[in-house]
Amino acid sequence: MRLLYVILLLATIVCKGQFNPSEIEIIRDQWGVPHIYASTDPQVSYGLAWAHAEDDFKTIQEILLAAKQMMGRYQGPDGAPIDYVVGLLRCEEIVKEHLDEVDPAFIKIAEGYVAGLNAYAEAHKEEVLVKKAFPVSITDIFKAYVLQLAVQDGADNLIRNLFDGKVDTVDFETKGSNAFAISRKKTTSEEVFLAVNSHQPLEGPAAWYEAHLVSDEGWNMLGGLFPGGPVIFHGTNEHLGWAHTVNYFDKRDVFQLEMHPDKENLYRVDDEWLQLEKRKIKLKVKVFLGIKIGVKRDAFYSIYGPVVKNDKGAFAFHMAVFDEIRAIEQWYKMNKATNLAEFKEALSMTAIPSFNIVYADKYDSLFYVGNGKVPERNPNYDWSTTLPGNISEIIPQYYHPFYDLPQITNPSSGYLFNTNNGAFNATATSDNLKPADFDSTMGYRAYDNNRSYRFMELIDQYDQLSWNDFLDIKYDATLPDSLVYWIDLNPVFDLDPAQADSAEQVLKIIQSWDKKADVNAMGAAHLNILYKGLARVSDKIDVKNVSTEQYYKAVDYVRRYLLHYFGKIDVTLGEYQKLVRGNEEYPIGGLPDVIAAMHSDYMGEGKVRAKTGESYIMMVRYPKEGLPIIETVNVFGASNRPDSPHYDDQISLFLSQKRKPMTLNIDEVRKNAERIYHPE
Structure with a gap:
């Protein structure tokens, strides 16, 4: 195992010579989207690394700097906690331990990606953020995805809560994603429809980048990936496509250790006292003018996992990412699948630790799975809360196989x-799964949200859908009749305006609003301000049983907010909520948990800035014959470089809810290319 790790490190140094850039094509279309073509898959991955670095080298570096525990050198004291968390999670040890489980064929893909990044860094030394950050290694790529997937599954919130003494795990609020698949029998055009609509941050390490990967070895995949990703994470190939959404089952186990009353760092398991493993995590922190100082911080480990000490005791935690590094290999095999059987074979790896998958293909197969790497847990314990960390039998030894996961193939509903x-x-009531049929310790939650209720309201209107009907559903921005937000807002619509005193007009605007979150809606802005106002005092109120007096106070808060910042009450959503790119601001619709969702953060002067939600959108039709018909849009453009013409050239499409046509036909792409070149 250790030998393989060393061999791969050495391979990183020499692998650049294995790739001839002149054999790799980067084909930029009119929107600047890279279509990478080469004869082999590793060459394609090389080209992807180069093209993505051209568009967003800074973000790719930040992800790799975190994996290499070099954020303190880059960001100073603000980056040091990230380096500590990477050490606490033991990302490097996890990769070393499991690297020999990775398919050698995928190692070659990773080699191609690493070679492409290192070549770009060598050719553009002025863009490198931290000296000695390059060359990166294959193991750095795997470490980056151990970290990113741990964060996706809530490791950052969990560790923060443990350090703060908030022992019970707290689920972070979903920012939302949508995935819809419609079978041929339910469409008027006899095409299969698929909507790939993940609601991710608009910028940063978890923002979508669009690419098209093509080789003579059967790779022809278009879709989205995150910075540092050597493959497409979701999208479509010639045969099939899928969309991811974040799912909520029990992804994190927390154990309270029984510490010795007198002897430091001893904890009891069964009838034996064990010593916590103690490590010094060495951090380098930039403090001033590039001067770096060394800092050491203790980290502790138990047989249950990493340990955090707080005023309430010592707590260990465990996540599936500690036992698995092959997620990006599984995505690669999903990229290469040509039918549902091959796709399920890739999923049987259960290497991707979470994310729902909604799938469709040209053969008229639909499939859903609440995907995850889920431990087989002892049913004698309550896994929904903190667990006793003094019993060895409680430690899970295995993970559920793929066929144990909740999944539906070809529902009769279509x-x-x-x-x-x-x-x-996941479909019509008659086709849905039953919670009682699944192991309760898996922790799959049975619940709905505003978007699922609204989708059901819409889909029930159709025996068959046209393409325009499908687009109407995808871009719907209307809340359902009854709201299911974290804070109950339904009583606001029943308050007596006459009792609202000076806020009467505000309440009338909210109550007369049709619940559509378009840019011209006033009630949408008012309700969002009201909701944020209640959220600010959520620690002082019962959010599921807000008093009438508290609702009236919240309505008056909206009045005072609008008059203070806008000097008027009749403020539209577009005046209040902005999409920002560079120095430009654009009115944008959407609210949290409408289908066309948008979450925003305060940006100053009473306005909020769109931060997470509608971002990369792919809409696909699979006809009976020929290639899929694909339309996509990314919120800003293909490049994150302000001097690029593709920095913001998709904004007008995005705001007008339109998309650009895309194709998997590489010859067609070449014919209409803006530029064709080699990564050198």
Whole structure:
């Protein structure tokens, strides 16, 4: 195992010579989207690394700097906690331990990607953020995805809560994603429809980048990936496509250790006292003018996992990412699948630790799975809360196989969906799964949200859908009749305006609003301000039983907010909420948990800035014959470099809810290319 690790490190140094850039084509279309073509898959991955670095080298570096525990050198004291978390999670040890489980064929893909990044860094030394950050190694790529997937599954919040003494795990609020698939029998055009609509941050390490990967070895995949990703994470190939959404089952186990009353760092397991493993995590922190100082911080480990000490005791935690590094290999095999059987074979790896999958293909197959790497847990314990960390039998030894996961193939209803709602509502009621049929310790939650309720309201209107009907559903921005936000807002619509005193006009605007979150809606802005106002005092109120007096106070808060910042009450959503790119601001619609969702953060002067939600959108039709018909849009453009013409050239399409046509036909791409060149 250690020998393989060393061999791969050495391979990183020499692998550049294995790739001839002149044999790799980067074909930029009119939107600047890279279509990478080469004869072999590793060459394609090389080209992807180069092209993505051209568009966003800074973000790729930040991800790799975190994996290499070099954020303190880059960001100073602000980056040091990230380096500590990477050490606490033991990302490097996890990769070393499991690297020999990775398919050698995929190692070659990783080699290609690493060679492409290192070549770009060598050719553009002025863009390197931290000296000695390059060359990166294959293991750095795997470490980066151990870290990113741990964060996706809530490791950052969990560690923060443990350090703060908030022992019970707290689920972070979903920012939302949508995935819809409609079978041929339910469409008027006899095409299969698929909507790939993940609601991710608009910028940063988890923002979508669009690419098309083509080789003579059968790789022809278009879709989205995150910075540092050597493959497509979701999208479509010639045969099939899928969309991811975040799902909510029990992904994290927390154990309270029984510490010795007198002897430091001893904890009891069964009838034996064990010593916590103690490590010094060495951090380099930039403090001033590039001067770096060394810092050491203790980290502790038990047989249950990493340990955090707080005022309440010592707590260990465990996540599936500690036992698995092959997620990006599984995505690669999903990229290469040509039918549902091959796709399921890739999923049987259960290497991707979470994410729902909604799938469709040209053969008229639909499929949904509440995907995850889920431990087989002892049913004698309550896994929904903190667990006793003094019993060895409680430690899970195995993971559920793929066939144990909640999944549906070809429902009679002719459609599948997920909007981050629970796994047991994915289609029509008659086709849905039953929670009682699954191991309760898996922790799959049975719940719905505003988007799932709204989708059900819409889909029930159709025996068959046209393409325009499908687009109407995808871009719907109307809340359902009854709201299911974290804070109950339904009583606001029943308050007596006459009792609102000076806020009467505000309440009337909210109550007369049609619940559509378009840029011209006033009630949308008002409700969002009201919701944020209640959220600010959520630690002082019962969010599920807000008093009438508290609702009236919240309405008056909206009045005072609008008058203070806008000097008027009749403020539209577009005046209040902005999409920002560089120095430009654009009115944008959407609210949290409408289908066309948008979450925003305060940006100053009373306005909020769109931060997470509608971003990369792919809409696909699979006809009976020929290639899929694909339309996509990314919120800003293909490049994150402000001097690029593709920095913001998709904004007008995005805001007008239009998309650009895309194709998997590489000859067609070449014919209409803006530029064709080699990565050198």
